[in-house]
Amino acid sequence: MLSRTLRSARWAAPLRVTANSYATARRTVTTDAASAHAEKSAVPAEDDKQFTVSLSPESFENYKIDGPSTELSVSKNELKEMYLNMVTIRRMEMAADKLYKEKKIRGFCHLSTGQEAVAVGIERAITPEDQVITAYRCHGFALMRGASVKSIIGELLGRRDGIAFGKGGSMHMFCKGFYGGNGIVGAQVPVGAGIGFAMKYMGRKNTTFALYGDGASNQGQVFEAYNMAKLWDIPVIFACENNKYGMGTAANRSSALTEYYKRGQYIPGLKVNGMDVLAVKQASAWAKEYTTSGAGPMVMEFVTYRYGGHSMSDPGTTYRTREEVQRMRSTQDPIQGLKQKILDWGIVSEEDIKALEKQAKQMVDKEVKEAEEAPFPESSPGNLFEDIYVPGSEPDFMKGRTLEETHYYSKKA
Amino acid sequence: MFARRKPGFPSGFAEQGVAHEPACHALRPCATDADPGKRKLNIPIDYAASSYLAQTSQAAFKNHELPASLRTSSKTKRMNLFQAINDALATILETDEKACIFGEDVAFGGVFRCTMGLTERFGSERVFNTPLTEQGIIGFAIGMSAQGHTALPEIQFADYLFPSFDQLHNEASKMRYRTASAKAFNSGHFVVRMPTGAVGHGALYHSQSPEGFFAGTQGLRVIIPRGPIQAKGLLIAAARGPDPVVFMEPKLLYRAAVEEVPVGEYELPIDTAEVLQRGKHITLVSWGAMVYVCEVAARAAKERLGVDVEVIDLRAIRPWDKATVKDSVDKTGRCVVVHEASRTGGIGEGIAAEIQERSFLKLEAPVQRVTGWDVHVPLIFENFMIPDVASKFP
Numbered sequence: 001m002l003s004r005t006l007r008s009a010r011w012a013a014p015l016r017v018t019a020n021s022y023a024t025a026r027r028t029v030t031t032d033a034a035s036a037h038a039e040k041s042a043v044p045a046e047d048d049k050q051f052t053v054s055l056s057p058e059s060f061e062n063y064k065i066d067g068p069s070t071e072l073s074v075s076k077n078e079l080k081e082m083y084l085n086m087v088t089i090r091r092m093e094m095a096a097d098k099l100y101k102e103k104k105i106r107g108f109c110h111l112s113t114g115q116e117a118v119a120v121g122i123e124r125a126i127t128p129e130d131q132v133i134t135a136y137r138c139h140g141f142a143l144m145r146g147a148s149v150k151s152i153i154g155e156l157l158g159r160r161d162g163i164a165f166g167k168g169g170s171m172h173m174f175c176k177g178f179y180g181g182n183g184i185v186g187a188q189v190p191v192g193a194g195i196g197f198a199m200k201y202m203g204r205k206n207t208t209f210a211l212y213g214d215g216a217s218n219q220g221q222v223f224e225a226y227n228m229a230k231l232w233d234i235p236v237i238f239a240c241e242n243n244k245y246g247m248g249t250a251a252n253r254s255s256a257l258t259e260y261y262k263r264g265q266y267i268p269g270l271k272v273n274g275m276d277v278l279a280v281k282q283a284s285a286w287a288k289e290y291t292t293s294g295a296g297p298m299v300m301e302f303v304t305y306r307y308g309g310h311s312m313s314d315p316g317t318t319y320r321t322r323e324e325v326q327r328m329r330s331t332q333d334p335i336q337g338l339k340q341k342i343l344d345w346g347i348v349s350e351e352d353i354k355a356l357e358k359q360a361k362q363m364v365d366k367e368v369k370e371a372e373e374a375p376f377p378e379s380s381p382g383n384l385f386e387d388i389y390v391p392g393s394e395p396d397f398m399k400g401r402t403l404e405e406t407h408y409y410s411k412k413a
Numbered sequence: 414m415f416a417r418r419k420p421g422f423p424s425g426f427a428e429q430g431v432a433h434e435p436a437c438h439a440l441r442p443c444a445t446d447a448d449p450g451k452r453k454l455n456i457p458i459d460y461a462a463s464s465y466l467a468q469t470s471q472a473a474f475k476n477h478e479l480p481a482s483l484r485t486s487s488k489t490k491r492m493n494l495f496q497a498i499n500d501a502l503a504t505i506l507e508t509d510e511k512a513c514i515f516g517e518d519v520a521f522g523g524v525f526r527c528t529m530g531l532t533e534r535f536g537s538e539r540v541f542n543t544p545l546t547e548q549g550i551i552g553f554a555i556g557m558s559a560q561g562h563t564a565l566p567e568i569q570f571a572d573y574l575f576p577s578f579d580q581l582h583n584e585a586s587k588m589r590y591r592t593a594s595a596k597a598f599n600s601g602h603f604v605v606r607m608p609t610g611a612v613g614h615g616a617l618y619h620s621q622s623p624e625g626f627f628a629g630t631q632g633l634r635v636i637i638p639r640g641p642i643q644a645k646g647l648l649i650a651a652a653r654g655p656d657p658v659v660f661m662e663p664k665l666l667y668r669a670a671v672e673e674v675p676v677g678e679y680e681l682p683i684d685t686a687e688v689l690q691r692g693k694h695i696t697l698v699s700w701g702a703m704v705y706v707c708e709v710a711a712r713a714a715k716e717r718l719g720v721d722v723e724v725i726d727l728r729a730i731r732p733w734d735k736a737t738v739k740d741s742v743d744k745t746g747r748c749v750v751v752h753e754a755s756r757t758g759g760i761g762e763g764i765a766a767e768i769q770e771r772s773f774l775k776l777e778a779p780v781q782r783v784t785g786w787d788v789h790v791p792l793i794f795e796n797f798m799i800p801d802v803a804s805k806f807p
């Protein structure tokens with residue numbers, strides 16, 4: 001969805017509302033991205049040896065469960081990789097932003113800058129055999145699930161090398177273990193429940209992350225999916241990325257209950273500091289364990305923030321203040337937060353950080369360049385009419401704009 | 414089809430810079446591929462030169478559908494499509510205190526600015542944002558209008574209509590029938606507005622034209638305006654009418670279509686087609702953004718082939734004005750239906766069949782259709798999906 005013109009910041013709500021209900025939605029967990037603690041002396045010399053990090057006691061809030069421990073086991077290598085992953089996503093999103101402003105990317109484009117810790121933290125907690133499905137803010141998830149920068153940027157540019165042959169664009173990224181990339185708000189949530197059911201049916205110890213935003217959480221099918229998932233104890237994690245705004249509408253103006261992790265009512269919930277990649281990882285690992293133990297579904301809420309507008313055509317400053325965005329950027333940034341911690345803990349030096357950032361930049365720059373240089377798909381009937389039906393099962397022909405444009409599948413285009 | 418030749422046989426326009434291919438796999442989109450400088454048919458549409466838009470006040474008041482009282486006042490204001498819709502909505506709210514507008518982000522003016530300034534003017538009790546809940550929005554609107562309110566919900570894009578399709582198809586459309594027209598259950602004063610159609614890069618979920626899905630829904634009215642004057646008059650009439658209405662606004666035209674719109678309130682008929690230009694050789698039936706493509710094609714046909722084209726803007730898609738179309742086709746003997754939506758399941762199917770039934774003995778060629786492709790709207794090929802001028806020249 002896009003919001004081209006959210007010019008006025010005048011609030012509106014049906015009927016009269018008390019001043020109290022205009023208060024900012026309560027977000028009780030911290031969004032401090034650098035709130036974890038580790039003793040420098042406890043950090044091992046070896047890169048792959050596990051050591052303990054203490055998360056802030058305000059990292060989680062639990063609903064009908066005890067929730068995860070704030071003691072997280074992690075290795076130096078893992079921390080460096082998380083940093084590299086987040087920097088790579090940010091670089092890629094910034095590249096998309098630039099290409100969009102150069103009018104090389106057209107149409108709808110939703111960036112996830114600010115929300116990188118969610119995609120990275122989840123991926124660090126699951127395996128390639130686990131499943132992820134999300135909405136249209138999907139570039140970071142696609143990358144973490146194994147898609148290349150070239151295939152993602154190529155898709156945005158409408159190239160044949162794009163992940164969906166350039167036919168889907170920003171909202172439609174798919175790869176193994178990743179079901180997109182969905183343009184209709186909330187539509188992916190019951191699909192996620194179905195994927196989870198399949199995991200259970202096949203006896204696999206895998207979970208499914210069905211992600212959606214605070215805006216989508218009000219779609220009826222989200223609640224329908226909750227009910228089915230609990231009814232059949234499906235291993236699915238309904239994960240709400242609460243970035244405070246559903247397009248231009250603040251969470252508390254669209255949702256009667258903004259504690260999204262409690263919205264499952266009869267499903268346990270877990271609210272997580274979505275700006276701290278370590279908290280995201282810890283919570284996601286716990287949720288995977290819980291859902292695959294036979295206990296049924298879980299609802300998670302990642303408290304996060306998007307720096308940009310809802311889409312490229314939304315400046316993102318009409319329904320929230322520039323100061324708010326600036327404050328989140330400068331004090332709660334997930335990348336800066338982790339960087340500060342790994343420097344403090346002596347895991348990396350300033351030079352190491354620079355090297356990691358250079359590595360991300362070089363990789364992204366190279367793949368973006370390749371994507372830009374990749375040819376546009378040939379406008380042939382073969383390209384237009386493929387993938388509507390499975391090859392061999394198509395009808396004899398599909399129609400074009402006129403009778404003469406009818407495409408016969410039996411004849412090679 | 415313009416010349417008297419075997420129907421469907423390509424007549425060939427080698428001189429137009431179109432790569433011409435054998436009919437069985439001719440890919441007309443190649444026309445759009447051609448170097449823009451060399452194009453002769455698919456040139457960008459100049460809306461400011463269109464005779465289908467009232468470029469002057471005088472032209473606006475030549476419209477005989479406008480009430481006589483309005484025509485004597487002769488005051489107009491230059492507006493584009495979204496401004497005219499805004500004007501219509503303001504008129505409805507002003508004259509009907511039970512009218513409310515609601516939808517996703519409408520309080521800020523909406524994605525396409527159609528509701529700009531209305532919250533400020535009429536208050537947040539009457540123009541308000543809803544959660545992202547299309548099914549909820551439409552059900553809510555049905556309940557309101559059943560109680561005698563005028564409900565003006567907005568669905569942010571026609572592509573998002575489907576979660577609410579059940580409410581429209583099974584609830585709104587059947588309200589009168591299933592309540593044995595009980596007066597207690599109002600089924601009108603209900604207009605759901607939604608932007609529709611392609612813009613060139615909306616892709617799978619922002620460029621569809623789903624009007625064909627209502628072909629099987631009895632009891633709803635579906636309207637697609639082609640420009641500001643029409644949108645204003647049709648929207649006001651729809652909001653005051655006794656039937657539930659789906660009002661689809663071609664998003665391509667929100668800014669592109671500009672005309673001198675009469676000041677003050679007026680209604681236009683929501684059940685008739687409008688003949689945009691008279692001709693004697695062939696009838697083009699279209700609606701929304703496509704009528705401007707038809708205009709250019711008609712001009713090209715006149716210049717290149719000496720063919721005199723009659724163009725009809727259907728505007729009321731369901732139910733549609735069969736009499737006007739029949740009269741025209743009986744006269745011309747040929748008909749092409751043009752729409753953006755896919756060919757299969759598009760409204761053109763029903764129109765073509767109806768004309769064949771009603772005017773068979775007058776037809777000199779089979780009714781033809783120029784439509785979108787039977788494919789999902791692909792990001793990179795979106796412009797090829799849309800009928801263009803060259804596609805009307807087989």
